[in-house]
Amino acid sequence: MSESAILVKNREVVVPGQPLARGRFKLGRDVFRDESGIIRAKKLGLADIKEDTVSVVPLSGAYIPKEGDIVIGIISRISGSTIIVDIRSPYQGVIPIPRGRATERVDMRKYNLKLGDVILAKVKAFDGSSSLLLTIDMEGLGKLEGGYILEVEPAKVPRVIGKRQSMLTILKEKTRSDIIVGNNGRIWVRSPSLRELLALEKALRKIETESHVSGLSDRVSSFLTQELSD
């Protein structure tokens, strides 16, 4: 086999099947190695080459749950012993209602949920296909009261949070709002007024469309300053 080579620029937009690198590299996310040993992109996204790992940062795609993710869900069905939660994913979340002994250990008031309630939940277990177990049995999880739900594409959630929460801090400070970002692309917001909420919504759309162009934080920051000054 020929020697190692990188075939794309870092942060370049790549399409599925596009060759990214050849030779001794580790496979990161959303890439695969073909029969001839060439590492290719699985998804439309940005090439991401860090040291010896080749990845693709996807630009779109559905939310696929991971254990430990925090998601914002909407109760879609309550049947007997389980609560079914819509988490904007191909898979439905399930929260079992504790019974018997288990009720002594948990705060049962948390399980007093109605259809359409919005909850903050954690992915407890996911087998990759049918069974997606959620939990609200932790400090800070459970029903979200008041506020608004905004949505972004799940693939853009890391951009909304930013490196070490940098983007989220900008959004929170500039709009003086409480913001909770779910990994599934739902965002719960409590703003001081409608003005801040609308500015935030516009900022999220800006993050979505411009996420592949560097200098995003600065642009969003000055955009919000402009939107909220008068």
Added chain:
Amino acid sequence: MPLYVEKKPEVLITEDGVRTDGRKPYEMRPVRMTVGILDKADGSAFIEWGGNKILAAVFGPREVHPKHLVLPDKALVRTRYNMAPFSTPERKRPGPDRRSVELSKVIREALKPAIFVENYPGSVIDIFIEVLRSDAGTRVAGVNAASLALANAGIAMRGLVAACAVGRVGDFVVCDPNHDEDMWGDADMPMAMLMEAEEITLLQTDGPMTEEQFREALKLGRNSIRFLYEMQKEALKRPYQVVERSVRGVV
């Protein structure tokens, strides 16, 4: 009495290889591809190819309904090829017919090898191909558009699928048969390839060809598909380049 009577042109191709629309045998009709034009779909594309205007929309991976169709180890892929009643010279009765059911199947089988179905167990990927205006070669145009819509939806794929038809008119092997050649030509061979491996995922033939002609047709098809693949890549990247340029222009 039909309202519209089609007339066969006296000459389909001249001795020096000029076709009814003025093209040379190896020339393709003009193609334009646009990605991401439907808001409510997870991925979409629009292709204009000669007189064809075709929309492709992808939904998913999403929950499977009805539940009994769920595949526990991989994603289900469903495809619907449909022609609008106004897409043909004579009004087409709406709804699926023998032809569109078959095309749905061959298009699904052309696209499925490209999708990492094992990455989305228990879900479904729905592909809709809507022919708004038809002018020969709708299945290959549909495959090109659907492949773009899949990539636009952020679905994991081994590569894009590009497709083109080739045919035979008299002694000439021609690229991308037009309506006249489709109706009265001697052979028609749509083909699709999974890029960049160039694995054939669709190959149909209607009409006789010699072995030599078939080989020539296959080669012409492959070259045309390579060209279309370059257009697909450009179409997928274009929206991001447009945003980048406008952002850089402002800042």
